[in-house]
Amino acid sequence: MRPSASVAKKTVLREQLKQLHSNLLPQIAAYTLVVALVAFLLYRWSQDIRVIIWALVVFIINGFGLARAVIFRDDVLDEPLRIGVSETVMATINGVLFAFLPLMVVPEATAEITMWIVFASTALAAASISMQSSWLPVFLGFNCTQMGALAYSLSLREEAIYQGLALGVLILLVALSLFAFNLQRAIQNAIILRFENNGLIHKLRSALTQTAEANRAKSVFLASASHDLRQPLHALGLLTETLGGTDLNENQQLVQTHMMSAVESTRTMLDSLLNISKLDAGAISAEPRPFLVQSIFTKLEAELAPTADENNLIYRTRETIAAAHSDPFIVELILRNLIANAIRYTQQGGLLVGCRRRPADLLMIEVWDTGVGMQPDQLDDIFREFKQLDNPERDAQKGFGLGLAIAQGLAKTIDSEIRVRSKPGKGTVFRFAIPASDAEIIADLPNATSMHEFMGKRVLIIDDDQRIRISMRSLLETWGCECIDAESAQEAIASLNGTSVDLMLVDYRLREGKTGRDAIHVLRATSQQSVPAIIITGDTGKERIKEAQSVDALLLHKPASASQLQRMMRSLL
CATH class of the missing domain: 3.30.565.10 (Histidine kinase-like ATPase, C-terminal domain)
Known part of the structure; x- marks a missing residue:
């Protein structure tokens, strides 16, 4: 919700006073140094004890002002207007204190002493431009009093040069005040612009957060949708390829071809969704x-x-x-x-x-x-x-x-x-x-797989979906494999009865919260052999992808084609 005008004005004032407080220490240091230098020179020339008393009073008031600013500096956050009034009062008091000097000395001073006082007063006014312009009342409260007193004290002298100098001091006061006003307006605009930029940055961050959340929701949806579709599609693809290896008439072959085309089209879509999920998950890493x-x-x-x-x-x-x-x-x-x-x-x-x-x-x-x-x-x-x-x-x-x-x-x-x-x-x-590579011997990519390479191999299939087990077994048997299928690791151990297998094909999600990784661990521990294994999963979630890839087994995503399965089996067998 957009803040009201009063709240916005209060916020800008708070930032102006923060900037004023940040200049308080160098301001008081400069003011004290000028007072000490002027008091030393004037007393040395005039031996007037009033100058020393004046300097001590200024030092004491400055000490109280500095202590008050340090103690109550956090009040700027809560009551900026009250603090602004307080700072204006303190600046006016300091201006009045400095005004006593020309009122005491200038009417009877020599030309050299008068010039020193004029120099000190105008130097303080010029320096206060950068230190006090963030809050104009403070600048005016200090300079209108001390420069007004200087102009008045100069006008009391009968010489024309002092009359002109008094007029010059007043003109300088007006010019400096106009400059301070413009500088305060620039500071206010800079503060407003900074808050507007902060608002835009906040909106941008919020938009980026919403975009990231939408992207995460997209990945979750793709992972969930593709997982639910992969199970039946995986079985359908295996059965269709198995059907293609049987004796079919011409019409049946045409139907089988169209079925494979439909399966391949759907598989391509799901593979694309899987690759997007993998890229989002950072689960694809290069092995050059x-x-x-x-x-x-x-x-x-x-x-x-x-x-x-x-x-x-x-x-x-x-x-x-x-x-x-x-x-x-x-x-x-x-x-x-x-x-x-x-x-x-x-x-x-x-x-x-x-x-x-x-x-x-x-x-x-x-x-x-x-x-x-x-x-x-x-x-x-x-x-x-x-x-x-x-x-x-x-x-x-x-x-x-x-x-x-x-x-x-x-x-x-x-x-x-x-x-x-x-x-x-x-x-x-x-x-x-x-x-490019400058290696002298380069191994070529693996060749295509021949069916006879799997002849007589014993393959254990573990999946809690009977359709998957039947379709996988039917396909592998056409390749010459001897298959044992089970829906859990315990059932597989009972079916094997101490015999060994050459390869395990294990679904990732099993019943009772078990995973394919658990089944592989149990079977390897029971047989005391590091049997090669392929984990087959339809889950494309980021955490699942990373977890599955950390297992000492190859990872195959549903719906898998026969050629994909062949290549993986060949690499292990």
Whole structure:
């Protein structure tokens, strides 16, 4: 709620008096020093004891004023107007005390002494501009009395020069007062501006907090929604792939193909949501190592070129012998998103994937296309989540607007950034830089998995969902595996009856609050063997992702494809 005008005025006054108090010590020190110097010179020249008495009275009053300001300095926070009046009274008293000097001395003083008094009075007035202008009544209370007394005492002299000097003192008083008034107004405006800026900063922080809360709520929603969908979709995908390995007639094969297409589309969407959740959770970390860039190019061309062919597009890869030092799997994910985006938004022509050597030992990975292109003002928007420039009808066939956001987030995990250039109707180029490698021996990326590698392997499946166990067992048996399934660690121990297994596939969430990590620990302790394990989970929450990744087992997210499961099994077996 916006404060009332009276409250705002009181707040400004409080800040003015705070500034006045901050200058109190140097003000009193300067005033005391001037009084001491003037008293010393005047007594030395005139031997007038009244000057010494005057100086002692000023020192005593200043001492009381300083003590009062120190003791009651916090009152500025509570009663600023009362303190302002009090400070004005004290300043007026000091002005009156100093006014006694010219009234006592000037009418009969020599020209030298008179000039010293005029110098001291005007010097104090000039110095008080910076020290007292934050609260104008204090400035006026002090200077109107002491300079008014000086002008009056000068006017008592008959000489014309003193009459002119008196007029000059009054003109100087008016000029200094106007300057002090303008300075006080500037100080007030600065205080008001500072409070307005503080208000804007508060609103900005509040807006940032609300944005962060909305982003957190989005992540929680995505995690919860994707988890509830992953369970049945995981089973459906496994069963559909198992069905594809059986004898089907032509119509059945067509239906199975459409089913797999629908499953893959949904899986792609959930994988995108999972990657966003992982990036938000900071659960994706790079593991750089040397690798051949061409190995990724070859793999992605084999995977994505058929899609380009279906769209009558030319898919070209410029072969390279370059070696990079980065995380090959993150680089592959970035490239897959960029290439898929290029295929999706290119109607004719094609795309080119290449690598260029750059100075500073960098490799520039580039994806060129002859697609629709973008306007310059659209380039910053394409990396926002759920942002699509050419899909107002939200056609799922054109994606969900997450690919480029995920790619940019992944690029940051390898200390890179995706840059884009585009011309409407001409096409677009995406590029990102990774460090080059000078390693002499570089292990290539793993090859595709052959089914015979799993022949005769004993696999333990633990999941409290019977549908998952049945579909997983059916798929693994088509690969030649011998499967034992159970819904808990205790049931698995009873089923194994002391025999060993080659691999464990364990769901993360089990009954009675148990987790896959607990089951793996119990089974390894019972068998006294470090059996390889894969934890399968549909939970994408930040805490769950971090906790699952800390387990000494591989992590596979539902809904998992057969190829994903094969690659993980191969790496363990």
